[in-house]
Amino acid sequence: MPGVYFITNEFLEDAKSAAKDRGMPGLRVLALPADKYYRFRASKEELQPLASTCFDSMIDALTRPLTPEEAKPSPIEKQPEGGKLQVAGRDFLDAFEKTNELFLGNHWSDGLPIVPPAPERVDKMLAGTTRSPQEIIGQVAPKNGTATVEKIAINAVMAGAKPEYFPVILAAMEGFTDRHYDLTHVQASTGSFTPVVMVDGPIAQELGFNSGIGMLGHGWRPNSTVGRALRLSLLNIGQTWPQVNDMALTGRLEAYTFFTFAEDTARSPWEPYHVSRGYKPEDSTVTVATSVNPTVFGGGAVTPWTGQGVIDSMVARVKGGGVVWPHSQTYILVLHPDCAVDLANHGYTRRSLQEYLYEQTRVPYEKLAGPVFFGHDNEVDFVRTSIADGRIRPDRAPVFLEALKPGGRVPVVQSPDDFHIMVAGGSPGYDLLFSYPGTNWANQTKRISGATLTAAGSS
Amino acid sequence: MPHTSVQQAQVQLEVMNPRGEIPPPVTLALSCRVSELATKRIVLIDNGKFGANNFLDSLAGMLKQKYPKATIVMYPKPAAQTITNLPKWYPTVKQQGDLFVFGVGD
Numbered sequence: 001m002p003g004v005y006f007i008t009n010e011f012l013e014d015a016k017s018a019a020k021d022r023g024m025p026g027l028r029v030l031a032l033p034a035d036k037y038y039r040f041r042a043s044k045e046e047l048q049p050l051a052s053t054c055f056d057s058m059i060d061a062l063t064r065p066l067t068p069e070e071a072k073p074s075p076i077e078k079q080p081e082g083g084k085l086q087v088a089g090r091d092f093l094d095a096f097e098k099t100n101e102l103f104l105g106n107h108w109s110d111g112l113p114i115v116p117p118a119p120e121r122v123d124k125m126l127a128g129t130t131r132s133p134q135e136i137i138g139q140v141a142p143k144n145g146t147a148t149v150e151k152i153a154i155n156a157v158m159a160g161a162k163p164e165y166f167p168v169i170l171a172a173m174e175g176f177t178d179r180h181y182d183l184t185h186v187q188a189s190t191g192s193f194t195p196v197v198m199v200d201g202p203i204a205q206e207l208g209f210n211s212g213i214g215m216l217g218h219g220w221r222p223n224s225t226v227g228r229a230l231r232l233s234l235l236n237i238g239q240t241w242p243q244v245n246d247m248a249l250t251g252r253l254e255a256y257t258f259f260t261f262a263e264d265t266a267r268s269p270w271e272p273y274h275v276s277r278g279y280k281p282e283d284s285t286v287t288v289a290t291s292v293n294p295t296v297f298g299g300g301a302v303t304p305w306t307g308q309g310v311i312d313s314m315v316a317r318v319k320g321g322g323v324v325w326p327h328s329q330t331y332i333l334v335l336h337p338d339c340a341v342d343l344a345n346h347g348y349t350r351r352s353l354q355e356y357l358y359e360q361t362r363v364p365y366e367k368l369a370g371p372v373f374f375g376h377d378n379e380v381d382f383v384r385t386s387i388a389d390g391r392i393r394p395d396r397a398p399v400f401l402e403a404l405k406p407g408g409r410v411p412v413v414q415s416p417d418d419f420h421i422m423v424a425g426g427s428p429g430y431d432l433l434f435s436y437p438g439t440n441w442a443n444q445t446k447r448i449s450g451a452t453l454t455a456a457g458s459s
Numbered sequence: 460m461p462h463t464s465v466q467q468a469q470v471q472l473e474v475m476n477p478r479g480e481i482p483p484p485v486t487l488a489l490s491c492r493v494s495e496l497a498t499k500r501i502v503l504i505d506n507g508k509f510g511a512n513n514f515l516d517s518l519a520g521m522l523k524q525k526y527p528k529a530t531i532v533m534y535p536k537p538a539a540q541t542i543t544n545l546p547k548w549y550p551t552v553k554q555q556g557d558l559f560v561f562g563v564g565d
Contacts, residue, residue: 002490005564007563023484028489043513047514063492065492066488086471103477117475122475
């Protein structure tokens with residue numbers, strides 16, 4: 001079916017890149033001036049002159065006969081990415097500097113100094129796992145780059161990670177490349193999403209991850225370098241770059257290390273998060289998820305707080321968002337241990353807390369029957385369409401159908417499981433709410449295995 | 460091919476390429492164009508982003524004026540996050556018309 005795509009000019013390179021990734025390098029794309037389109041798009045009258053200027057181009061794109069290249073495009077050649085590079089310098093420091101210039105110039109770095117990935121360093125990294133260097137972990141969006149164990153090891157060296165961290169990094173990459181994790185959205189969206197990486201089980205303590213005060217900050221090599229290894233792996237193996245095909249408008253809040261921390265299972269009153277997901281207590285796992293910037297709750301060291309007050313504030317925040325995307329919304333609550341203990345002392349288990357959140361965040365039907373929403377007559381129509389096309393799971397559809405009538409209360413997530421509750425932070429501490437308006441299977445928990453340098457994660 | 464530093468030097472560092480190899484996709488030809496729009500069914504696909512409907516409405520108005528016998532079909536795409544639904548969605552679009560205009564991507 002012949003067609004033409006309108007985009008705004010700031011996305012022209014992104015559009016051409018995406019078209020080529022999908023085997024359509026000749027896709028006919030027309031670019032609107034971004035500075036005018038975004039200012040005038042609220043008004044059809046103000047947009048009319050802009051539409052007029054591109055009308056003839058649109059007709060041309062739809063009717064001009066195909067060129068020979070468009071009719072029979074040349075095969076896209078495979079770009080080899082193997083091999084080694086030689087970097088020369090007057091002395092080691094000069095060669096180190098030139099390596100960093102080379103990597104940043106090639107868009108292979110995040111802008112901070114990297115550890116040069118010399119083959120002997122990569123071999124040492126690979127010795128941290130029993131897995132074969134040629135094992136394929138998955139394909140990394142947006143360009144579908146192949147993530148082998150060796151490629152991930154190269155990026156882990158660059159990040160400054162230790163070999164004993166490598167099994168954690170591999171498991172996290174399994175999560176990111178899982179077909180149910182919407183990595184394309186995370187890597188490319190204007191939303192500027194940041195991955196959340198949480199380590200659970202005995203390996204967290206064995207490797208010295210921080211799960212207390214400052215857990216999302218600097219100073220702990222496992223937190224910092226595991227997160228950075230993942231950042232570099234996604235950047236390099238997925239071949240993404242800002243303003244080209246990574247269109248995060250502001251950049252990510254934690255661009256270099258993501259939100260990487262460990263659960264404080266010792267101080268949690270509940271079972272570890274990974275046990276609640278079906279893993280054994282002796283397992284070590286890593287959970288990868290996605291987030292917009294987190295919201296902070298609780299009084300910390302400044303004002304009094306209660307566990308119930310924190311939770312009810314989170315409920316108000318969720319309900320105040322004003323948008324119901326139940327087919328896709330997920331929430332991660334990171335409660336500091338004192339808050340979790342207070343909630344447990346008042347009778348909450350992790351499960352009962354999830355159910356409380358699910359019930360209390362339901363939105364009245366009357367609030368959804370408002371204006372047009374993403375091409376739908378209103379949000380009620382949007383939810384009905386989501387049920388009809390299966391985005392709301394069939395087993396949950398009856399709950400939503402029952403709620404879509406006057407007096408009904410529509411859930412904001414598909415099930416209580418979509419409130420993920422973890423315990424981490426110090427004393428005093430704050431509590432965090434991470435949310436993500438993306439596919440509701442964007443959370444992935446993977447078991448850590450194949451470790452050779454730690455007792456945990458070895459089986 | 461990435462550039463390397465080539466000069467007379469005391470130290471040579473050997474480093475490995477961190478990039479993932481991309482399996483080249485099968486290339487696809489564009490669909491043949493139409494010779495005229497006057498009698499065609501034209502599907503205007505709204506990607507659901509704010510303002511796209513206003514832009515496409517403007518185009519629809521101009522199309523109707525220039526091609527009064529053409530059929531204009533306004534068709535909303537499911538919300539942006541549901542890209543996994545597209546394989547089921549494209550055949551539905553194809554049934555609606557002879558050609559399409561998609562907007563506004565970002």
